[in-house]
Amino acid sequence: MALNEVLEFVAQTHAGMVRTNNEDSVATDPAYGLAILADGMGGYNAGEVASGMATTLLSSELAKSFALRPPSEKDDSGKLWVHSVLETEAARTNGAIFQAAQSQPQYAGMGTTLVMGVFHDNTVTVAHIGDSRLYRLRGEDFVQVTRDHSLLQEQIDSGMITQEQAKHSQNKNLVTRAVGVDPEVSVEIHDYEVLPGDVYLFCSDGLNDMVEDEEIAMTVGALSANLELCAAQLIQMACDNGGRDNVSVILVKAKAEFPATNKWISRFLAWFN
Amino acid sequence: MAKIILSMDGTTLKDIPLNKERITIGRKPHNDIQIDNLAISGEHAVIVTILNDSFLEDMGSTNGTFVNGQQVKKHFLQNGDTIELGKYRLKYINDVPQQTSNADFEKTMILRPGAVPKAPVAPAVPAMAPPQPTAAPPQPSMPPRPTAPALPLAAIQILSGSNAGKEMELTKTLTTLGKPGVQVAVIARRPHGYFITHVEGANFPVVCGNAIGTQAHQLKDHDIIELSGIKMEFFIKN
Numbered sequence: 001m002a003l004n005e006v007l008e009f010v011a012q013t014h015a016g017m018v019r020t021n022n023e024d025s026v027a028t029d030p031a032y033g034l035a036i037l038a039d040g041m042g043g044y045n046a047g048e049v050a051s052g053m054a055t056t057l058l059s060s061e062l063a064k065s066f067a068l069r070p071p072s073e074k075d076d077s078g079k080l081w082v083h084s085v086l087e088t089e090a091a092r093t094n095g096a097i098f099q100a101a102q103s104q105p106q107y108a109g110m111g112t113t114l115v116m117g118v119f120h121d122n123t124v125t126v127a128h129i130g131d132s133r134l135y136r137l138r139g140e141d142f143v144q145v146t147r148d149h150s151l152l153q154e155q156i157d158s159g160m161i162t163q164e165q166a167k168h169s170q171n172k173n174l175v176t177r178a179v180g181v182d183p184e185v186s187v188e189i190h191d192y193e194v195l196p197g198d199v200y201l202f203c204s205d206g207l208n209d210m211v212e213d214e215e216i217a218m219t220v221g222a223l224s225a226n227l228e229l230c231a232a233q234l235i236q237m238a239c240d241n242g243g244r245d246n247v248s249v250i251l252v253k254a255k256a257e258f259p260a261t262n263k264w265i266s267r268f269l270a271w272f273n
Numbered sequence: 274m275a276k277i278i279l280s281m282d283g284t285t286l287k288d289i290p291l292n293k294e295r296i297t298i299g300r301k302p303h304n305d306i307q308i309d310n311l312a313i314s315g316e317h318a319v320i321v322t323i324l325n326d327s328f329l330e331d332m333g334s335t336n337g338t339f340v341n342g343q344q345v346k347k348h349f350l351q352n353g354d355t356i357e358l359g360k361y362r363l364k365y366i367n368d369v370p371q372q373t374s375n376a377d378f379e380k381t382m383i384l385r386p387g388a389v390p391k392a393p394v395a396p397a398v399p400a401m402a403p404p405q406p407t408a409a410p411p412q413p414s415m416p417p418r419p420t421a422p423a424l425p426l427a428a429i430q431i432l433s434g435s436n437a438g439k440e441m442e443l444t445k446t447l448t449t450l451g452k453p454g455v456q457v458a459v460i461a462r463r464p465h466g467y468f469i470t471h472v473e474g475a476n477f478p479v480v481c482g483n484a485i486g487t488q489a490h491q492l493k494d495h496d497i498i499e500l501s502g503i504k505m506e507f508f509i510k511n
Contacts, residue, residue: 041381111383131381151324151384160328165349170325170367174384181383205381215446222449222459225473233461233470237446240464245381 004030007119008253010227011035014235016206017243023047024204024248025112027055032066033119033258034059035250038112039132039204041178046110050097050180054112057096061089062118072121072260082118083189086127090114090179090187097180111178114187115146115202119194119252121260127189130175133208135216136192137199137224142217145192145200149177172209199224200252203234206245210238220251227251275327275350275367277320279306281360291327296320298358299332312336312359320350327365329356425509427467429460432497432504442510443467450478456501460492467492467507474501 009030015022023040025048038054040047062085069075071082093114101107113130126134131148147153151174155161161169179185199220208216215237223230231249238247277289277296289296289306298306299317308317314334321328327350331338339357340348348354356363429450431439441448443462449472451457456474460467468489471477477484479499480492492498496507 039381041383113381155323155326161326161349168349168351171323173381174324175381176384178383218445219447222447223472225453225457229459229470229472233447233459236461236463 002031003033003119003258006254006256006258007033008227008255009035009250010231010252011037011248011250012228012231012235013248014239014243014246016246017239019246021045021048022246023051024206024246025051025055026202026248026250027059028250028252029059029063032063033071034062034116035119035200035202035252036062036114036116037132037202037204037248037250038114038179039130039206039246039248040110040112041175042109042111042181046101046107047112049100049107050110050112053097053100054093054114054179057093058089058114058116061092062086062116065089066118066120070120070260071118071125072123080125080191082120082125086116086118086125086189087187090127090129090185094179094185095183098183101180109181111181113175113204114179117200117202117252119254119258122194122257123191124194124200125189125191127187129177129179129185129187132202132204135201135203135213135220137201137217137220138195138197140221142213142220144213146188148175149188150175173205194254194258196254196256198254199227200250200254201234202250202252204246204248206243206247207234207238207249209245210241210243210247224253227253275322275325275365277306277356278364278366279308280362280364291320291322294322296322297332298363306363308358308361310359310361313361317358318356325367326350327367329365424462424464424466425511427462427492427507427509429498430506430508432506434503436503450498450505451500458498458500460507461489469498469507476501 009028011026011028013024013026025038027036036055036058038051040051065085069081073081075081075084101110113132115128115132115134118125128146131150134145136143136145151171152166152169156166201220219233223233231251234249235247275291279286296305297319298304299315300309300313301315316332317334318332318338319330329348329350331346337344340354350365352367354365428440428442431437443460446462448460449457456476457472458469458478459472460469468491469478470489471487477486480490480496492507494509498505
């Protein structure tokens with residue numbers, strides 16, 4: 001079965017109630033099981049250039065690479081193809097944004113966070129840089145899958161402050177990693193098993209800074225039957241609570257299993273038929 | 274920049290800007306804030322400031338360090354906290370968000386590598402390979418709850434069917450009505466009112482005799498809602 005029949009994708013982005021421009025950018029490609037979300041920053045209106053470059057470059061390059069070879073196959077060195085593609089393309093995108101920022105004075109200092117998922121073979125491979133997040137709803141269980149690359153998360157990890165105290169921190173908006181601010185970037189990549197019924201939420205900090213996790217969990221749980229409405233409701237809640245930042249969400253629902261079709265077997269079956 | 278206002282018996286002695294990473298407090302002269310009083314230990318406490326956040330730590334003082342009346346060993350300072358050392362009061366003032374009225378405060382910024390010591394970062398949920406149990410402790414990150422504007426409490430009373438007479442208060446942001454897979458609608462509690470929206474099912478909810486379609490519909494006091502043949506009344510509670 002084709003991926004776009006098994007997976008339902010919905011992406012929405014909103015400038016929020018305070019900002020005049022939207023520096024977030026989202027892209028999905030249901031045919032290749034891709035979800036990409038970027039939250040741009042820096043420069044005068046250059047944040048949207050950085051996030052736009054990231055989603056545009058990545059969605060086209062990833063689709064090209066996965067047309068060449070399915071994500072769940074191995075590359076020549078025995079590494080999972082999806083991993084080598086994500087590493088290579090994250091590095092190339094970083095290079096492209098960094099180059100643009102260096103060569104165009106109006107883009108100086110721009111960068112972007114990034115969170116992306118590649119759904120393949122009952123798995124989601126997640127790559128992220130910065131504080132844009134991926135959450136997962138499985139049954140009643142709502143968990144944050146990614147861990148922010150932020151000063152606050154590092155302070156929580158080192159035991160300096162607690163989760164509760166982190167709510168009151170004034171250092172919320174400081175990320176420790178971003179795409180396009182240095183010649184090289186380190187991308188964090190992990191694989192997670194996907195079960196039928198899972199709902200994945202990719203979001204920018206404009207959502208999770210304005211709406212508590214419990215409220216997000218309740219909304220995704222209550223509205224998972226209608227992803228468009230769910231996305232609109234999440235954005236509306238962020239806006240109702242002040243909407244101080246741009247808000248973006250991508251929702252992905254797995255309606256059934258999607259095992260990789262083995263090339264050899266499918267060729268054999270094709271020959272047999 | 275955050276600062277400390279030092280006072281004794283209600284008299285302000287001085288303002289001390291927290292312009293260094295470590296500001297030491299004690300009786301001995303080498304401290305940044307010297308308080309020459311026998312109730313204060315030689316090295317009494319220290320305030321560590323990282324960008325916009327400050328932490329107070331007791332250095333093993335004889336008489337202890339108190340914040341807002343509670344003894345602390347280590348404390349994450351909040352705007353308005355009062356540190357008590359003997360007869361002295363040190364008020365912590367950090368009103369960055371109030372001073373910055375434009376939206377720039379919220380803007381995400383990159384922290385240059387090396388600016389702050391790095392801590393090892395691991396994924397919140399264990400990755401699949403190598404195989405591990407997928408049930409991971411959730412890592413709830415809780416942003417501050419913005420204060421909800423006052424909205425009168427409303428409720429739904431079921432008028433027909435087996436649950437007739439039952440009342441349901443709409444205290445949550447979202448209340449779902451109906452049967453999953455058959456017909457579901459949701460009532461959203463928003464700052465300026467209650468809105469009903471169709472979620473799933475072949476038929477739309479009917480409000481006061483009219484099907485609402487796919488758009489959110491604001492509910493008025495005593496509106497009659499029909500969903501899967503069940504009638505219910507929306508009303509504002511006092």
